[in-house]
Amino acid sequence: MSLRVLLTDRPWPDDRIERGILTEAGIELIEAPSGDEATLARLSVDCQAIMTCWAKVTQTVMAASPECRHVARLGIGLDNIDVAYATTRNIVVTNIPDYCIEEVVDHALALLLGLARNVAFHHLRTKRGIYELRSGQPLRRIAGQTLGLFGFGRTGQLLARKAQGIGLTVVAHSASGDDRGTGIEMVSREELFRRSDFLSLHAPLTPQTRHAINAESLPQMKPHVVIVNTSRGGLIDHAALWRALQENRVGGVGLDVFDPEPPNLADPLFSDERVIATPHIAFVSEESLINLRERTARQIVDTLQGRVPENVINPQVLLNR
Numbered sequence: 001m002s003l004r005v006l007l008t009d010r011p012w013p014d015d016r017i018e019r020g021i022l023t024e025a026g027i028e029l030i031e032a033p034s035g036d037e038a039t040l041a042r043l044s045v046d047c048q049a050i051m052t053c054w055a056k057v058t059q060t061v062m063a064a065s066p067e068c069r070h071v072a073r074l075g076i077g078l079d080n081i082d083v084a085y086a087t088t089r090n091i092v093v094t095n096i097p098d099y100c101i102e103e104v105v106d107h108a109l110a111l112l113l114g115l116a117r118n119v120a121f122h123h124l125r126t127k128r129g130i131y132e133l134r135s136g137q138p139l140r141r142i143a144g145q146t147l148g149l150f151g152f153g154r155t156g157q158l159l160a161r162k163a164q165g166i167g168l169t170v171v172a173h174s175a176s177g178d179d180r181g182t183g184i185e186m187v188s189r190e191e192l193f194r195r196s197d198f199l200s201l202h203a204p205l206t207p208q209t210r211h212a213i214n215a216e217s218l219p220q221m222k223p224h225v226v227i228v229n230t231s232r233g234g235l236i237d238h239a240a241l242w243r244a245l246q247e248n249r250v251g252g253v254g255l256d257v258f259d260p261e262p263p264n265l266a267d268p269l270f271s272d273e274r275v276i277a278t279p280h281i282a283f284v285s286e287e288s289l290i291n292l293r294e295r296t297a298r299q300i301v302d303t304l305q306g307r308v309p310e311n312v313i314n315p316q317v318l319l320n321r
Contacts, residue, residue, distance in 0.1 A: 003027045003304050006047040006065075008055035009035040010074070011280075012289060018051065021297035027304060037061060044068065049300045052080065054261070059085040070094070070303040072296050075283070077232060079205045083314060090320045093313040094299045098154060099292040100283035105158045107282035108200050108230045111254030112163075115226045116142050116198070120276045137224070137251050137274065140197075143167025148196030150189075150212065151203030151231065152180065159200060160184050171195060175208070193220040198228065205232035215240040224251035230282040233259030242269045250274070256282045 005027055007015060019029045032043050035055030044050060044065035050057055053074040059082045062068055071086055073095040086093050114120050118136040125135065147163045149156040149172040157180055160170045171185045173192040179185075187195070189212070199221070203209045213227065214237040227250060229236055238259070244250045253269075254276045261280060263270070270277050283292075299309035308318060 003049075004047045005029050005049045005051060005300055005304075006040070006044050007031045008040055008050065008052040008057065010053055012293075017290065017293040018297045021294065021301065025301045025305065027301065048304055051296060051300060054080060057081045062086060062089060062091060070300055070309070072299050072309075074292060074296050076100075077204060078313060079232065079234075087314045087317055090317045092303055092309065092317055094296075094309050094311045095313060096292050096295050097311060099295065100285070100288040101154045101158055103285045103288050104155045104230050104282045105162060107256060107278070108155070108159055108202075108228050108254075109162055111228045111230070111256070111276055111278075112147075112198050112200065112226065113142070114276055115228070115252035115254055115274075116140075121273050124273065140224070144169070145197040146171060146195050147198045147200060148172070148187075148192045149184075150192060150199060150201045150235075151209075152178070152184070152186070153202060153204075155230070156200075156202040157182055157184075159202070168198070174203070189217075190220060193217050194222075196225060197222060198226045201227070201229040201231045201235050203231060203235060205234045210234050211237040211240075213237060213241060215243070218244045218249060221250070223249050226250075226252040226254070228254040230256045233257040233261060233263075238267070238269060242267075242272075245269070245272055245274060252276075254278075256280055 005022055007029055015031055022029050030043055032039055037058055037060055040061045041064035044061055047065050048067050049070040051072045051074055057071050062085060068091055070092045071081055073081060076095055076097050078095060081093060083093050121136045145168060147168040147170050152172040152174040156172060160182060163170050171187050171192060173187055173189050177186050212235050218240060252274045256278045257280055269275060302309040
């Protein structure tokens, strides 16, 4: 029987790495021309595994594939995969939770520093011929200010260490309240919002975290707060954020993720000089993408050759095999 894998989508230029590893193992790679549900359901029919970056692998897509044994996320978050349904079908779900931790943390820190020092604001104005140091948000010394981390997984923990290195005081909030042995002060959500001069988001998108930054939470924050999001766009209610910016209740915003993606760049939020926006690139480096693509392809090979792949999200399915 010929083994086939469906690649739903990819933001990189080619599938050379994935195809090379799968072909060497005798597995055919099929690439979807688009990531809509109907197309993916049609193409998954004869596939034993699905690899996805951002396309939604829904119950409909998996139900169309009676032989599917594995859904592999080319990334960390799993909100685009119906993990609950996959588990009822004994379909293994995997991700690569640590491939881009350094990159995401560096990007979050870059956004934070750029906003703290008005770098993008003055860069754009200078390029337009406006050379005026008095304009822009008031500048405050970074050392001694407080960075709040909403979510304290791998990226939050590494950002905490790097932020302490430039003199920031760090506090964090997570669902578990566990400081992971770091000694970082863990606080309630409300205290995090109240104390943060800088607020960096590192939580997964769940019903409990969706729109955590909203019309109710924004007034709890300092009027000069800088908010950075390199996690999931749905953590922020962007309409409420825009209102807060208009009312000068937020000092600056750094966004690398959006809801939806891509965002509507005609939205006035993106023309505000206090906002830095990047096109979901925090995870990107040559090294991180090679690591991600190779490991995901090898996860698929392991499953289809009868081995247990790394990073199984729903290990209970292994008991039923």
